[in-house]
Amino acid sequence: MYRGLQRSTTGSVxxxxxxxxxxxFAGDPLPSWNDTGPKKAIIQFVEAVTKEGSRDFVxxxxxxxxxDNDGTLWAEQPLYTQLFFVIDRVKALAPQxxxxxxxxxxxxxxxGDPRGITAGGEAGVTAxxxxxxxxMTTDExxxxxxxxxxxxxxxxxxxxxxxxxxxxxxxxxxxxxxxGFKTFIVSGGGIDFMRPWAEKVYGIPPEQVIGTSGDxxxxxxxxxxxxxxxxxxxxxxxxxxxxIGIQRHIGRxxxxxxxxxxxxxxxxxxxxxxxxxxLCVYVHHTDAEREWAYDRGSKIGALxxxxxxxxxxxxxxxxxxxxxxxxxxxx
Amino acid sequence: MYRGLQRSTTGSVxxxxxxxxxxxFAGDPLPSWNDTGPKKAIIQFVEAVTKEGSRDFVxxxxxxxxxDNDGTLWAEQPLYTQLFFVIDRVKALAPQxxxxxxxxxxxxxxxGDPRGITAGGEAGVTAxxxxxxxxMTTDExxxxxxxxxxxxxxxxxxxxxxxxxxxxxxxxxxxxxxxGFKTFIVSGGGIDFMRPWAEKVYGIPPEQVIGTSGDxxxxxxxxxxxxxxxxxxxxxxxxxxxxIGIQRHIGRxxxxxxxxxxxxxxxxxxxxxxxxxxLCVYVHHTDAEREWAYDRGSKIGALxxxxxxxxxxxxxxxxxxxxxxxxxxxx
Numbered sequence: 001m002y003r004g005l006q007r008s009t010t011g012s013v014x015x016x017x018x019x020x021x022x023x024x025f026a027g028d029p030l031p032s033w034n035d036t037g038p039k040k041a042i043i044q045f046v047e048a049v050t051k052e053g054s055r056d057f058v059x060x061x062x063x064x065x066x067x068d069n070d071g072t073l074w075a076e077q078p079l080y081t082q083l084f085f086v087i088d089r090v091k092a093l094a095p096q097x098x099x100x101x102x103x104x105x106x107x108x109x110x111x112g113d114p115r116g117i118t119a120g121g122e123a124g125v126t127a128x129x130x131x132x133x134x135x136m137t138t139d140e141x142x143x144x145x146x147x148x149x150x151x152x153x154x155x156x157x158x159x160x161x162x163x164x165x166x167x168x169x170x171x172x173x174x175x176x177x178x179x180g181f182k183t184f185i186v187s188g189g190g191i192d193f194m195r196p197w198a199e200k201v202y203g204i205p206p207e208q209v210i211g212t213s214g215d216x217x218x219x220x221x222x223x224x225x226x227x228x229x230x231x232x233x234x235x236x237x238x239x240x241x242x243x244i245g246i247q248r249h250i251g252r253x254x255x256x257x258x259x260x261x262x263x264x265x266x267x268x269x270x271x272x273x274x275x276x277x278x279l280c281v282y283v284h285h286t287d288a289e290r291e292w293a294y295d296r297g298s299k300i301g302a303l304x305x306x307x308x309x310x311x312x313x314x315x316x317x318x319x320x321x322x323x324x325x326x327x328x329x330x331x
Numbered sequence: 332m333y334r335g336l337q338r339s340t341t342g343s344v345x346x347x348x349x350x351x352x353x354x355x356f357a358g359d360p361l362p363s364w365n366d367t368g369p370k371k372a373i374i375q376f377v378e379a380v381t382k383e384g385s386r387d388f389v390x391x392x393x394x395x396x397x398x399d400n401d402g403t404l405w406a407e408q409p410l411y412t413q414l415f416f417v418i419d420r421v422k423a424l425a426p427q428x429x430x431x432x433x434x435x436x437x438x439x440x441x442x443g444d445p446r447g448i449t450a451g452g453e454a455g456v457t458a459x460x461x462x463x464x465x466x467m468t469t470d471e472x473x474x475x476x477x478x479x480x481x482x483x484x485x486x487x488x489x490x491x492x493x494x495x496x497x498x499x500x501x502x503x504x505x506x507x508x509x510x511g512f513k514t515f516i517v518s519g520g521g522i523d524f525m526r527p528w529a530e531k532v533y534g535i536p537p538e539q540v541i542g543t544s545g546d547x548x549x550x551x552x553x554x555x556x557x558x559x560x561x562x563x564x565x566x567x568x569x570x571x572x573x574x575i576g577i578q579r580h581i582g583r584x585x586x587x588x589x590x591x592x593x594x595x596x597x598x599x600x601x602x603x604x605x606x607x608x609x610l611c612v613y614v615h616h617t618d619a620e621r622e623w624a625y626d627r628g629s630k631i632g633a634l635x636x637x638x639x640x641x642x643x644x645x646x647x648x649x650x651x652x653x654x655x656x657x658x659x660x661x662x
Contacts, residue, residue: 061536138578182538195582205392206582207513207538216578218571218597225604227578234565234579240549247469247547247558248565249580251526251537266549273556 029175032168032326038281039323041316042172045279049255050179056277060180064254066246066267067173069187069194069211071260071301072283073202075164077292078156079114080300082193083125085148087114089132097131106131118299130231133190134214137226145196159330162201166283167329169258173202176256184208184254186245188238188263192229210245212237242267260285261301265309272315280315282306287321290331360506363499363657369612369649373503376610380586381510387608391511395585397577397598398504400518400525400542402591402632403614404533406495408623409487410445411631413524414456416479418445420463428462437462449630461562464521465545468557476527490661493532497614498660500589504533507587515539515585517576519569519594523560541576543568569594574601591616592632596640603646611646613637618652621662 033039048056049063070076090100090109100106105124108116117128133141154164173183185194185204191211198204215230237245243266246254256279257264257271264282272280284303285294295303310317320327364370379387380394401407421431421440431437436455439447448459464472485495504514516525516535522542529535546561568576574597577585587610588595588602595613603611615634616625626634641648651658 061530064538191579191582199392207395207580209582213579216575218574218601225574225600227574243549243556243558244547248522248544249538251522251540269556270549 029178030168030171032171032324034323034325036319036323038316038318042175042279042281045256045277046176046179048277058255058276062252062255063176063179063181064184064250064252065176065181065256066184066186066210066242066250066254066258066271067169068259068261068264068267069185069189071285072258072264073165073169073173073185074161075154075166075291076301077294078300079117080189081161081164082189083114083117084152084155084161085145085193086128086132087117088148088152089144090128093131103127129190133192134229134231137221137228138192138216139226141192141229142196145193149197159328162197163328163330165201165329166324167326167331168324169283170202170329172258173204177203181256182208184210184246184250186237186242186257186267187211188236188241191237210237210249212241238263240266243270246270255279257281258283259306261303262306263301265306268306268315269309272313280310280313281318282310282315283318284320286319287324287327289321290327291320293321360509361499361502363502363655365654365656367650367654369647369654372647373506373610373612376587376608377507377510379608389586389607393583393586394507394510394512395515395581395583396507396512396587397515397517397541397573397581397585397589397602398500399590399592399595399598400516400520402616403589403595404496404500404504404516405492406485406497406622407632408625409631410448411520412492412495413520414445414448415483415486415492416476416524417459417463418448419479419483420475421459424462434458460521464523465560465562468552468559469523469547470557472523472560473527476524480528490659493528494659494661496532496660497655498657498662499655500614501533501660503589504535508534512587513539515541515577515581517568517573517588517598518542519567519572522568541568541580543572571597573598577601586610588612589614590637592634593637594632596637599637599646600640603644611641611644612649613641613646614649615651617650618655618658620652621658622651624652 030039048054049058051057067073070080087109090106094100094110101110105117105120105128117125149161152161153159154161176183183204185198187194189211191209191213194211195206195209198209212233213235215232215234217228217230219226219228235241235245253274254271257268258281259268260283268280272278285292287293294301295307361370379385380389382388398404401411418440421437425431425441432441436448436451436459480492483492484490485492507514514535516529518525520542522540522544525542526537526540529540543564544566546563546565548559548561550557550559566572566576584605585602588599589612590599591614599611603609616623618624625632626638
């Protein structure tokens with residue numbers, strides 16, 4: 001179905017893949033990208049930093065590429081996928097919480113008004129996240145996410161959420177890795193929500209997923225050692241939190257960064273305001289027919305200051321409508 | 332000089348090394364280990380988890396090994412290396428702080444009484460760390476550490492601190508990596524103190540170094556974007572902080588863990604209290620002649636509860652005197 005799902009995890013295969021990676025893309029490494037500016041900019045960048053002896057050469061260990069997730073690797077409309085998970089969890093937990101029938105954001109969810117989730121602002125979303133993302137062990141939460149993502153369907157397309165990933169971006173991830181890059185997710189989404197499926201879908205292992213995370217408690221439960229998920233946020237991986245998350249987890253500055261909203265601006269600045277050849281890319285949602293069209297003023301994934309800065313600094317802006325021949329793998 | 336220092340970072344060489352890694356150890360992979368129990372236990376474990384089709388086989392992506400640093404990968408006596416760095420920084424900064432001449436831990440440092448550093452307990456150490464580890468950018472701090480470690484000498488041996496690493500552990504790191512393991516440092520030491528040299532000395536890149544870390548602020552300084560190091564601790568990577576740091580950074584449980592003190596006990600429990608074949612190893616400092624001999628009651632690196640639990644559970648305990656034919660690379 002997807003490239004990501006076909007990836008083998010056995011050692012010998014991995015080594016063979018790595019050794020022949022440079023041969024694997026003898027054809028077009030980015031077949032779902034039209035031959036327009038962004039594709040040319042990406043290939044030109046990769047060729048420059050991987051050419052030994054060239055002025056722009058970057059050693060393998062420093063080839064760090066960071067990707068936002070929501071709206072950059074997969075769709076974020078009409079709501080972030082993680083909020084659909086929250087909705088389903090609230091419904092599942094409701095019988096144990098009769099008080100939710102009248103409590104702001106919980107009542108909206110139970111009445112089938114998903115937009116009510118965000119109506120209560122940050123406090124409402126926090127209450128929902130606390131109720132659904134803490135009070136269990138990391139293993140229990142991981143299983144909940146895995147079970148949910150295996151069966152839940154996107155409300156507009158009826159497809160699994162993992163089919164709502166962008167085919168051109170999957171190709172880009174593969175292309176970068178084939179050229180020695182280490183690819184990381186740097187998302188405002190929950191780190192524990194992304195890790196259970198990111199490896200299968202994107203080929204990105206848990207240790208390369210950076211996201212918003214809560215405090216943990218090392219404890220005993222039913223005679224077993226566990227890590228309990230606590231309600232308070234330890235790191236908010238959005239806006240200025242993105243370069244901070246990058247420093248904490250990676251400890252070096254990326255040489256390429258990919259985002260789609262103002263929440264990614266600081267990550268792109270941290271990447272491109274530094275000496276040497278750098279690549280900063282904004283995915284611009286311009287395709288109302290195959291996906292969604294939104295930017296300035298959108299309630300989710302607003303791209304406003306970021307678009308101005310991209311234009312000012314000559315960063316690469318991907319026009320989804322004009323630059324991608326295909327959006328989703330099943331399209 | 333060391334294996335680590337000879338490692339090339341260019342892409343093609345790295346790939347060639349990886350492809351031929353399994354051939355590179357056709358001889359004895361652990362020449363500085365005597366043919367005693369620990370060496371046998373390590374090799375038996377590695378052979379079992381890497382043998383495809385065997386009951387204990389572990390896919391490459393899950394071969395995570397975590398190492399404490401102080402006392403496990405390099406010497407920690409008569410004081411943690413990071414405290415020698417603190418001493419030298421306090422001396423360097425003293426002219427700008429005349430008040431330090433009479434202030435508890437600062438006065439001890441300036442009077443040449445290194446043991447006075449720990450005499451004031453945690454509050455004194457925190458004051459020293461705050462004064463020397465915050466108020467600058469991450470890049471500035473990284474340069475300070477790199478400059479210091481290139482020239483500072485261990486007070487007992489007169490050798491660079493990076494020569495005070497354990498040769499058998501360097502061989503072990505290489506052996507595990509050659510068998511598809513990803514090796515991580517999980518240390519109570521400062522993450523920003525270890526990252527500048529861990530790749531050169533241990534072959535462990537910054538993104539695989541986990542340690543105690545402070546809060547950061549994304550800011551402008553002299554017209555450039557920077558991350559400022561703030562005085563407060565964001566994560567204390569010791570004791571129960573180790574499994575928490577592992578979950579945050581790696582997101583999976585290690586299958587092998589290596590430590591030397593009670594501060595590592597929770598990391599070893601988190602690794603070995605789980606189903607499947609696991610390897611938990613304590614390095615026991617028993618060699619007063621070639622290194623130092625200490626365990627229960629030591630002010631630095633005490634091994635007390637950990638030793639009891641290792642004996643109780645049959646974990647591997649390395650007797651440095653009897654199990655290692657060589658301790659330091661230059662010995």
